[in-house]
Amino acid sequence: MKIRVILADDHRIILAALSSLLARTADIEVIGEATSGAELLEMLTRMQPDIVVTDIAMPGMTGLEAARRIAEIDPDLPVLALSGHTDKHFVLGMFNAGVRGYLVKSAAGDELPRAIRAVAAGDTYLSGEVAGALAEGVRAGHTAERAGPRLGPRELQVLTLLAAGKSSKLIAMELQISPATVEVHRRNIMRKLDLHSVAELTKYAVREGLTDP
Amino acid sequence: MKIRVILADDHRIILAALSSLLARTADIEVIGEATSGAELLEMLTRMQPDIVVTDIAMPGMTGLEAARRIAEIDPDLPVLALSGHTDKHFVLGMFNAGVRGYLVKSAAGDELPRAIRAVAAGDTYLSGEVAGALAEGVRAGHTAERAGPRLGPRELQVLTLLAAGKSSKLIAMELQISPATVEVHRRNIMRKLDLHSVAELTKYAVREGLTDP
DNA sequence: CGCCGACTACCGGTAAACCGGTAGTCCCGT
DNA sequence: ACGGGACTACCGGTTTACCGGTAGTCGGCG
Structure with a gap:
């Protein structure tokens, strides 16, 4: 039973490249590719993927907005967010919006299939870089609560x-x-x-x- | 005779994905992958690729600086720049720095191999989106000589x-x-x-x- | 249960941004 | 000498920022 994935990224070259990368993984199948948030949402009304993998930076709809809309359509659908940066406020916002995995693009290539498997299985996935940033925020304690x-x-x-x-x-x-x-x-x-x-x-x-x- | 490519992108997932995409093209071979500008320059002292394909946004070295350094090492080495945005001043700056191709990531996936073939053959490649911006700039009297x-x-x-x-x-x-x-x-x-x-x-x-x- | 914060939405007002001109002086380069 | 750019200054106009309210829903928290 393959994991059925819908990919979304406004950069079509990157979209094609990610699709190609996942095509090499035997247990993952890309059943849809979207180049905008609106297209992704439209796709979700027609298809039943096991997981959505989406870039968080898309013109016309931010990652937060997309995550909220997806949660409205199907609260149980796992979403793995792909992001370029590790800002802790943003990461927390994404998780609050219902995202179940957060992967930074600077992670190793083989982290993507691992993250997809984890999130599709119901687990939560967090890139090491982001985990560090969040831990720093927690360790500082007062910093996260008062200063910001x-x-x-x-x-x-x-x-x-x-x-x-x-x-x-x-x-x-x-x-x-x-x-x-x-x-x-x-x-x-x-x-x-x-x-x-x-x-x-x-x-x-x-x-x-x-x-x- | 395959086109020998060195790929550079600080986002390792994207790097792996692009490599996977190019691996599907029979006449293109990725002989090196760099995750930073410094690593790319180091690689060029050991390898002789036919073309360098690099993201313009890498921490520690801007695309402009990387392009200038590459031109210092080998002025005849074709460089194809990959970028997310279409700012015309930036594009002009890159061409002045010696870049021979400029591809926006929102272009279709099959534009990448086409751009690589064109630039490797000595031609200049420009994404349609950027071409529009440049034409506008030329019409407004901005010449390539004064990019800054x-x-x-x-x-x-x-x-x-x-x-x-x-x-x-x-x-x-x-x-x-x-x-x-x-x-x-x-x-x-x-x-x-x-x-x-x-x-x-x-x-x-x-x-x-x-x-x- | 009531309070508070987030999100949604509106009314009205002053100040500022933004864009189109015109125009004078000065200096610099062709 | 003439053009062009920088700096100075003004007129008029539309749009947006910014600030003061009010008000409804919703979810969390004491």
Whole structure:
């Protein structure tokens, strides 16, 4: 019984390459490939995979948004997130959104099939690099609790898109919510962080690794 | 006679996946895989590939720097750059640094072997998405010779203060000039850099080291 | 159960960003 | 000498940021 996988990545070359890599694994079968969050969700209404493997950075839908939508469609469907960075806030947000595995791209190639098998079997998979970052956060204890004003997953999404230079209207369209709501999110973020300009928010996002400078 | 390729990407999963994808192509052979710019340069002192395929975003060495170093080692070695974004200044910079092909990751999977064959044969390869951006740039009067948009000293001052989160009015008071003049400076900066939001200007300033994130 | 935080959404308002011009001075390079 | 870029400054316009409220649902927590 092969593990049936749907792959998602907006970079089609990477998508084809990952598919090729998984094709070499005897017990894993790629039954669908999506190049956007919307396409992935549409695919899930027609197919019943054992697991979804998706890049967290896709235009039009962030990884957090995709994870929430997938959980709405099928809360029991395991999702393995593929990410380039190890920001702990983001990782925690993804797990809160229902993701069951988090794999950084800098991990070894053979970690991907292992992660897929683990998550498909109902386990939780966490890359070593991310585990270290999370442990550091826990070890610091007070750092994670007090020093960092905690933003909700939606707020992290909005902050990331703001740091990308997008307007509230654009962000609203991408997140499929009202511009007024995006406004409120931005204002709450500014209040929590005590930052009152897009420039400062952008630098904060860069410091937190939410976006590349 | 197979085309001998050295692959470089800091994301090892992607590296393995790309290698797997190329292994399916009969006339292309991956003879080396590097996970950092330094490892790639070291590899080039021992091996003689027909072409280097490298991601432009690697920690410890930017794509521009890697391209220059490779050109120092062997000016005739074709380099195909793999990138996620289509910023035209960056693309022009890469070509000025000696790169002979530029492929965006969102291109179709079969574009990679085609690009490799073209570049290995001495041709220049450019993804369609990037070609559009470059054509636009040429039409606007930007020639390949001046890839680096030069900012005047006053413009650099204004950019730094903008990245600090200050308003035009505040900047005007600090620089002892009219707010209208600050406006003009900001608009000229945005036109030159082709960036149209404070968030993007801020990230540019961080990249250029004008301010700390 | 009630409170609080997150998320959703709206109204109204002031300030600022953003874009299109025009225009003068200065200096530098062809 | 003439063009071009930098710096200075203004006019007018649309869009967005930013701040002050209010208000509903939902889930968690004491």
